[in-house]
Amino acid sequence: MCREAGIVLTKDESDNIEVVDEGLGNVEGTGLQIVTYINTERVCAKEIIMFPFQTCPEHAHPAVGDYVGKEETFRCRRGTVYLYLPGEKTEKPAAIPPRGTEMHYTVWREIALKPGEQYTVLPGTLHWFQAGAEGAIISEFSTKSLDETDIFTNPHICRTTEITD
Amino acid sequence: MCREAGIVLTKDESDNIEVVDEGLGNVEGTGLQIVTYINTERVCAKEIIMFPFQTCPEHAHPAVGDYVGKEETFRCRRGTVYLYLPGEKTEKPAAIPPRGTEMHYTVWREIALKPGEQYTVLPGTLHWFQAGAEGAIISEFSTKSLDETDIFTNPHICRTTEITD
Numbered sequence: 001m002c003r004e005a006g007i008v009l010t011k012d013e014s015d016n017i018e019v020v021d022e023g024l025g026n027v028e029g030t031g032l033q034i035v036t037y038i039n040t041e042r043v044c045a046k047e048i049i050m051f052p053f054q055t056c057p058e059h060a061h062p063a064v065g066d067y068v069g070k071e072e073t074f075r076c077r078r079g080t081v082y083l084y085l086p087g088e089k090t091e092k093p094a095a096i097p098p099r100g101t102e103m104h105y106t107v108w109r110e111i112a113l114k115p116g117e118q119y120t121v122l123p124g125t126l127h128w129f130q131a132g133a134e135g136a137i138i139s140e141f142s143t144k145s146l147d148e149t150d151i152f153t154n155p156h157i158c159r160t161t162e163i164t165d
Numbered sequence: 166m167c168r169e170a171g172i173v174l175t176k177d178e179s180d181n182i183e184v185v186d187e188g189l190g191n192v193e194g195t196g197l198q199i200v201t202y203i204n205t206e207r208v209c210a211k212e213i214i215m216f217p218f219q220t221c222p223e224h225a226h227p228a229v230g231d232y233v234g235k236e237e238t239f240r241c242r243r244g245t246v247y248l249y250l251p252g253e254k255t256e257k258p259a260a261i262p263p264r265g266t267e268m269h270y271t272v273w274r275e276i277a278l279k280p281g282e283q284y285t286v287l288p289g290t291l292h293w294f295q296a297g298a299e300g301a302i303i304s305e306f307s308t309k310s311l312d313e314t315d316i317f318t319n320p321h322i323c324r325t326t327e328i329t330d
Contacts (some may be wrong), residue, residue, distance in 0.1 A: 005171050006171025007242075008243075008280035008281040037238070037240055038306060040285070042308050043236060043308055044302075045210070045240075053283065058221065070209050071205065073202070075202055075210075077172075078173075089232075094197055115173035116174050117175065118202060118203070120203065128225065139210075139283065141202065141203060141208055142208060143207050143208055143212035158187040159191060
């Protein structure tokens, strides 16, 4: 997918794409593939690669100590991504949460992002997103990523479970 | 160039590419084309598009008040970019500064970046870069951009001169 999108990865990056199943063991449903370009104390940049209808489950990035929390901008590069945020519920949302996890999705204001479109999520804001039928590639520009302190609505989720292939 | 590289811009973005001539009036020699995706108090992301042999002149991003200065990662997407930093002078550097401005280039440790390769420049570090013969596209991931406080080695440079086309 990266190759088709013109995104050049080093061998080391493509050999080490992070496959995140959020501990639910159903990565095609709930999960992401991530290439982290950089994650310093101040700046983080990633490509997020999503298969069709794959879902990043509802979560927020809280303040941790002196850190006011992660601010992140999602910029769609390929496909369509449906992003959900607090606010008035969208009448006919495009996304359907993975079966059996529906109760863990509580924010339903939909922002559809097509290639070239982007949206900034501020710290502490509940959000989730799902790729459309073609899958999606999303660039994420943010402050420092501290995945282990993310707060997920679904109590079964464990972000630190990782399979690297 | 963006289209060929698979980088999708909105109409507004492609209509408003920032053309920076650094006040020298010779944009093909000293200059850059920039699409700024986002520049908040905490995070900035840009694409930098460079014509063959075009040069971003030597400068540094200093601390300003409470801000410790801009940290920036350059990731080459297309072409080759030659980045120069303090340290031992590279014996046969690939880049030649634009004619008549040679005396304003003082750091000569060369880092050649090809597609997929990247380098992080810390605040306060003098640096400059030049595209190779094919031009280059570079993604920049950084903290907040404050162009007007950049310190250029060449005293004739005025970063706030901008032509937007």
